[in-house]
Amino acid sequence: MALLSGDEYVESLKVFSPEVYVRGERVDKVWEHPLLRQTINHLKAGYDQARSPETRAKFAVTSPLTGEDVSRLHLHIQQTQEDVLVKARLTREVSGRRICAGCMSNMLSVTWAMIFDIDQAHGTTYFPRYVEFIKHLQQSGQAIAWGMMDPKGDRSLPPSKQPRPADLRVVERRADGIVVSGVKLHTTYGPGAHQVVAVPCRALGPQDEKFAVALAVPIDTPGLKMIARPSPGPSRPVDLESPLSSRFMGVEAMTIFDRVFVPEERVFMCGEWDQAVKLPFYFACLHRQSKCACSAGHTDLILGTAALCARANGLGLKPSHIRDKITEMMMAAETAFGCALGAGAAGSEHASGVFLPDAIIANSGLDHIRSRLGIHLSHLHDIAGGLIVTMPTEADWNNPELRPYIDDALAASPEFTTEERLRILNLAQDLAASRLTGTLLGFTINAAGSPVTNKIVVNRLYDLESRVNIARQIAGV
Amino acid sequence: MALLSGDEYVESLKVFSPEVYVRGERVDKVWEHPLLRQTINHLKAGYDQARSPETRAKFAVTSPLTGEDVSRLHLHIQQTQEDVLVKARLTREVSGRRICAGCMSNMLSVTWAMIFDIDQAHGTTYFPRYVEFIKHLQQSGQAIAWGMMDPKGDRSLPPSKQPRPADLRVVERRADGIVVSGVKLHTTYGPGAHQVVAVPCRALGPQDEKFAVALAVPIDTPGLKMIARPSPGPSRPVDLESPLSSRFMGVEAMTIFDRVFVPEERVFMCGEWDQAVKLPFYFACLHRQSKCACSAGHTDLILGTAALCARANGLGLKPSHIRDKITEMMMAAETAFGCALGAGAAGSEHASGVFLPDAIIANSGLDHIRSRLGIHLSHLHDIAGGLIVTMPTEADWNNPELRPYIDDALAASPEFTTEERLRILNLAQDLAASRLTGTLLGFTINAAGSPVTNKIVVNRLYDLESRVNIARQIAGV
């Protein structure tokens, strides 16, 4: 059944027994480890939104592959401009509530296009296998962990020349499949997945043939290990503090393949080094368009929190500098979202059927919004005030001797109780003065390729010669 | 015949004898006055692009009103998302060649929507008159001069309380029409038009009833006068210098209505003050979306010129700071254009049939790109070098005794002759160090409403309450 509820999702995890480590210790049950609670909770929320009657119409779509409903954000291969525009709206909406929309369908869609290309170029038959894999995901409702980024090692050397090779590679070919070793970094939500998908992350040369590998395996395949860095939220339960990060956001894992066997039907690329460059390019079109919408959502969340702080502080939007900063954030969000839609409007269909947004607009819009986050965090500090880094803790508030002092001292707007003000300032703290702040910066600046990759894409694709020629014509040269 | 050639356009002007002044003197023949040559030339180019076989397919469209082809940019009422997206591309293309695309259809479209609303609200019958007027324009191929901005006088007082009233207003109602007096500012290309259209520029109150007036009259209607400020280009003929402004860009006129009679069939609004606010709002959606594309075109032109200068200077894009500045300009252009398309993708149809782009995205994108122009002009100076303000003049180059010295001294890249380099640097000079620079800044910063109007629109339309509520939910308040 394609659309699992959150609870069904948790249940489905119990069939798997992956080798996962958190803070140096082996995790027994992924679904109940305290340091994985935000991860599981985040993924559950994603399942519920596609399943629950109130939101299903928006978040689910009938898959042309299976004829069954699937979650748009997680498992649908985007095939029309409409798909792209709808997904942009959903992404903004979810990331404006819990930072990450879990848009794994982006990765599955770009991989779809690359694998199609491989078969076209090499006469191989990977694509039907991949279609079967996608059907399996859509029918089972399983979640994937995405392994794209290799460690890269010494950057002055190609993968094949590394003194200590760590990038994922084929180490043995067998009749019924391949054996791979190596590491993929930045596996967001990793331990919460059922399947691990790995693909190449950059252009490769002929000598790097064995690094040209794409595959999928169940998360508890022997030899597969994940070292998960706890999500940014607090490890201890809280009520008033960290209202967002105590509930949502996932771990980030290092995924280790130590001689992992991949059966033939889950091998989607093996040696076609010349096609490896396609994946990062399609990724640059599709996932960065999506990220424009994602960052718009973050901006919505930051500005909504700022406006609420301004009210709780008793100022509201009356001071022109507060109104201006909030308007400036609105405009940044809308510019990014405008580019998400505009890249969709200027996109085109890939031969495989995937609809690819325009890369230049997507990368330009993303470069703009990601350069603003630091400024927006500063605005949130500015509007919320110094208290977000100096206020008493939840434990102080819960001490009945201290509470009356705090209650009097931090009362501000008559429209909010002191406790409400503290709750609101704690949300600002969570966003702008916590480990979550770092994660938000990391997501924005480095995820989906760092800012310089945006510049490279635009520089390569923009038709500069035609502009130079117009200048020549006007100048009469 | 709807699509005039440029020459037919010039011919058509000879039927009219408007009262036009330039530098304090009455102009006899508009079509041959030396200080109006760039204006007429600019408008001719617009006519030719819709008529000539090579470009007609892009620039002309069959009007649903007349069944004949009309110029998309000048006279087509935009009715579909496709219209909006196509026009954005055309606007960028033309403004990337000669700064101004002459998109008078924007004004006609927003007025169409407002007049429709007036009839809906008041049971009046202006709309059929306006449709007839548009048909007349489309069938005759006539150009309009657009009068929207009133002088406003003492800003602390409403129009009706001005000690020296200058805003356009009804001064007499007659059986067969009305008599109006007042002034409209910023009439771009004014003397090159056949018809003058005037509409209100802001929200009005009940006491300002007589200022709620919309109308069209032939340009040579008695009592109508235009004082035209010469276009920014040189007044004397040149070959090498000012390659853009010596050929294109129009005058800006002050249009004076001194008891001008408007026959009933050309009165489109008369007293419906409550609907006046609609026009600036529709304008804010539609024309600012268009201006995102227009500013993208300017950016294309500036960066193309910068890249050409870099080559002529013998550096090309090798120095990373040059490449970075040019890439930065590309990204700004694409962000603005992405918002033009995105506002189209998020737009919706007005009851009158006009397709209105999304106002929030359009205003956000425009605010971004207009804030960049000063920086881009600085980049062009930086890349072109100090010579654009210190190089010898065309006359020096034409002096055979001086030319050899200049020729040696200013030779740079072996791929360009010194004369070619001078021509290229003169284009940079024209864009970044001339009166045209000022016009470009004026067009960008103040035309279509100043930057603060973008902020006001976004601030009003963005759904802040929903964002505050999400923050409340997360904070648990």
Added chain:
Amino acid sequence: MALLSGDEYVESLKVFSPEVYVRGERVDKVWEHPLLRQTINHLKAGYDQARSPETRAKFAVTSPLTGEDVSRLHLHIQQTQEDVLVKARLTREVSGRRICAGCMSNMLSVTWAMIFDIDQAHGTTYFPRYVEFIKHLQQSGQAIAWGMMDPKGDRSLPPSKQPRPADLRVVERRADGIVVSGVKLHTTYGPGAHQVVAVPCRALGPQDEKFAVALAVPIDTPGLKMIARPSPGPSRPVDLESPLSSRFMGVEAMTIFDRVFVPEERVFMCGEWDQAVKLPFYFACLHRQSKCACSAGHTDLILGTAALCARANGLGLKPSHIRDKITEMMMAAETAFGCALGAGAAGSEHASGVFLPDAIIANSGLDHIRSRLGIHLSHLHDIAGGLIVTMPTEADWNNPELRPYIDDALAASPEFTTEERLRILNLAQDLAASRLTGTLLGFTINAAGSPVTNKIVVNRLYDLESRVNIARQIAGV
């Protein structure tokens, strides 16, 4: 003895028994509580730098009040331009190592000037008392906790009209002193001090007379309570992670005065409401000049860390975008520091002998650098890479089964071991992706008055009329 060593400082704390709370619990021994260890350590480091033979020449100065050496940053009243310039250098140096230079002498200096003014205006004799207090501090080497910011409550009402008054105020006058109640916020390092000094934070009106109060009391005076928010560093001991915040940075406290008696000789202002405005103004001159240097130091630290990450990642400064970002940070640091020195060069001596830097330059420079921090943090993410939010934890590294995998996977530049790279990335994490990040933003954006206060000061003091008059003369008006 004026210059205590760090150990002597700790010893000196044992004489006091303040009422301090951390995470809701009463602290027994301030000097050995685990959540106060960074606070005590930070203050110790400040004592040691003024005392140790290697650095004493820079950090200590002979006090003209006592003839003995005192710490420049902590206890010296700045009296010459030289004092200002030297202190700017020291501040940059220390804040470039451990974020906060502990420049309590700034607060003592501005208070010196205000108290002098009170006596001049009112014929009172507070100033000699204050001089005695400063001598006591200098002779004992005691640290102060600074209470300036009142909670302000409902911002639409003055202190005297608050429904729940919380600002510090006189509640009783006795023959031998006064009794005060109320709260001061943002008491940095509070529990590590020996004396608490409180002063007004804003202009007051005649009805707010009882809020015009300045005083000093020992930290363990009955009725004085501090609720300390733990410093941003980790609560558990670490080796590799959080290398800065696990050692330095202080708690932030809310300081409660619950009917605290202040003996007459420690009352420095009592009712002179008209002089209260002086303190924030002198503070705006002096402390913001100092903060320009402080923020320059933070920028030095961020860029030094970024450059080290670039090396450990095997890229160094070769990629032009890395070099550009680091250079951009250098220039921001130097612009701020240039303004710190420039404000000193343009400063003047107050009648009390305190040397006041120029307020316009100080506020302008500070506004600039504080607007850059968010951008610089983004640069650090960009250069350090996504690993700072996804890398394995210290506990994973210490697991001997996991270490080999991590060691191979995260090896990069051959010039650094993987452990070294992890240590370096953990410093980047500490600065840009941790609770310390939030504290850094809080220190930069809100401490010493929020950005809008910079604008207000400049707007008030800049001689706009003279500039308008020059424009008039040129325009011939």
Added chain:
Amino acid sequence: MALLSGDEYVESLKVFSPEVYVRGERVDKVWEHPLLRQTINHLKAGYDQARSPETRAKFAVTSPLTGEDVSRLHLHIQQTQEDVLVKARLTREVSGRRICAGCMSNMLSVTWAMIFDIDQAHGTTYFPRYVEFIKHLQQSGQAIAWGMMDPKGDRSLPPSKQPRPADLRVVERRADGIVVSGVKLHTTYGPGAHQVVAVPCRALGPQDEKFAVALAVPIDTPGLKMIARPSPGPSRPVDLESPLSSRFMGVEAMTIFDRVFVPEERVFMCGEWDQAVKLPFYFACLHRQSKCACSAGHTDLILGTAALCARANGLGLKPSHIRDKITEMMMAAETAFGCALGAGAAGSEHASGVFLPDAIIANSGLDHIRSRLGIHLSHLHDIAGGLIVTMPTEADWNNPELRPYIDDALAASPEFTTEERLRILNLAQDLAASRLTGTLLGFTINAAGSPVTNKIVVNRLYDLESRVNIARQIAGV
């Protein structure tokens, strides 16, 4: 007599008969050519300010070389920190009135330091000659034209390999002097000078020995030619329009040396290629510090004009966006000026006695302010309004039939007549929408080295290693 009045200066020009061309034609009398009137007028104003009793105390100083008063900005070799700070104030003041302070003493001072170094390094005796030359200038009050920038030709080749050599070089050595040929670009005010000084503009290699030449000759030396590009102001006389550029700002000339003989006593460098690098470096310290103050003055002028426009438009500083933009400009001016003073405060004395400001602060401050000009020009457009590019011309205003219409239509604030408003808007036009705008951009972006040169200086001089080492220590590496 060292301090000439403006009239005496004009008289002094009549002794010289330089070969000057303007718009391709040979100029007969420099002092009365209509296209040189702004140049002469600008220089006259500089003479008058040092001579007139009201301003002499500020603008003149007793030269230690001659014991007579000389103009600080034009001819004084700066020798103390006080000299630097005073000159920064004067520069800001004058450039805030007429854009350019004519700070030729900067060039003379940096040359002083380089020539001193040459003698130290090579045992030559140029320095005493140069001192004599400076005395001659100070005693005669003569003006210099400064030739530093060579044309550079094909940038991929050194001077000695150019196919068409144009850089200044020695072409013959004679017993009593040298003969030089080549060109210097960007000679501001050139035709208004009495002496031409030429120096190298960049680091040279051993093969470029003959390009290592420094010299001074009278402007009418045979073989010396100047091609002067007219100053940006109008060529025809005006009353209301272009109020600044019609009176001030100078031509920019190309200075041609066609086998010019330089007698031995005016040769200051001849072949010492290893010292050529010093001049641009000293220039980078000293002239860029000065330019920080200069750009602060421009900003003062722009914001003063903006504030006056806001009043004449009837809005004043009430709208928060106007107030904010003006405050932002104030802060930019003060930040630049703060760096001018700060670079002075951090400067040091060169062995030759010249006081050199700190290069890092000067270059950082300059990079900041020059990046703001485009934004400030946009602000001026924004605040002044669209009229600055659309208003009627002076000739229209002078037409008695048109004036009443204009008078009514453009009346705004009751505190200004329409004519006053027009005068004020014409000043804004002059600054932000005219050829002067281009000159202002050119002066700001490219004069004194383009922005990338600021980055290079800072990158080279900033002590990055010490910052990296601090990061290492903290990280424990």
